[in-house]
Amino acid sequence: MMKPPNSLSLSLINLIMLERYSIVFHPPLEIIEQVEALKLDLGSTIGWFPSRNSKAHITIQEFMVDESKLKLIVKQLERCCNSLQPTTVKFNVFDHFNNGAFYIKPDRESTTILTALMKQIQKTVPTPNTHRGTNPHLTIARRLSPENIIIAHQILKPTEIAFLCDTVALRQFNASQKQFEVIQLFPFLNQADPLGVQGSLF
Numbered sequence: 001m002m003k004p005p006n007s008l009s010l011s012l013i014n015l016i017m018l019e020r021y022s023i024v025f026h027p028p029l030e031i032i033e034q035v036e037a038l039k040l041d042l043g044s045t046i047g048w049f050p051s052r053n054s055k056a057h058i059t060i061q062e063f064m065v066d067e068s069k070l071k072l073i074v075k076q077l078e079r080c081c082n083s084l085q086p087t088t089v090k091f092n093v094f095d096h097f098n099n100g101a102f103y104i105k106p107d108r109e110s111t112t113i114l115t116a117l118m119k120q121i122q123k124t125v126p127t128p129n130t131h132r133g134t135n136p137h138l139t140i141a142r143r144l145s146p147e148n149i150i151i152a153h154q155i156l157k158p159t160e161i162a163f164l165c166d167t168v169a170l171r172q173f174n175a176s177q178k179q180f181e182v183i184q185l186f187p188f189l190n191q192a193d194p195l196g197v198q199g200s201l202f
Contacts, residue, residue, distance in 0.1 A: 017066045018064040019065065019067070021064070021070065021171060022062040024058055024169050025057065025168060026185060027163050028163055034159075036056070038140055042140060042151075045155055046144075046148045046152075050143045053179060054139070054179060057138075060118050060122065060133050061122055061132045065129070077170065079124075080186075081186035084188040084190065085188060086166035086188045087164070088162060088165070089113060089162070089163065089165045090107050090160060091106045092104070092158070101141070102141045102144055103137040104159075111136060140152070140156070166188045167188065169182045169186070171183060
């Protein structure tokens with residue numbers, strides 16, 4: 001007689017069924033291409049680096065769920081974005097984190113706007129097994145050595161990247177490509193939310 005699965009076996013089965021997703025602010029194509037050009041400039045000097053092939057985005061949250069839970073998250077995300085108001089944001093300073101990530105950070109006003117939006121989406125769209133973004137930025141490269149951080153600051157000239165932040169993307173991790181891929185876009189429609197999600201930040 002076959003024994004019923006124990007709790008450890010069930011946990012392993014559930015883990016195998018989980019897929020990795022992320023919710024991000026999705027800039028327009030011309031901004032994605034502008035960031036790609038910066039990656040090309042850096043790569044021509046230092047060679048390949050982690051996140052070299054990643055498309056420009058601003059991470060809101062990453063999580064792992066099965067397909068049944070994803071359907072509810074999609075509904076919550078759509079309702080949330082329907083109520084949000086498009087707003088212009090600007091990125092104009094290169095900076096880096098201690099972990100070797102090199103990025104463009106938004107100006108002070110845009111940081112305030114994006115941080116408020118991130119918190120609002122994270123609150124309205126709760127997800128399990130979650131890593132939440134807290135510091136909005138556009139990543140150029142990850143895990144650079146201290147020497148390559150210095151090179152990046154030297155060769156990449158100051159620039160301003162401005163765009164209308166009006167779309168959130170849901171992305172799924174492609175294990176074979178080792179990249180997230182956009183599976184659905186959610187535009188900001190600035191509509192009244194019958195359930196009371198506040199779309200205006202100020």
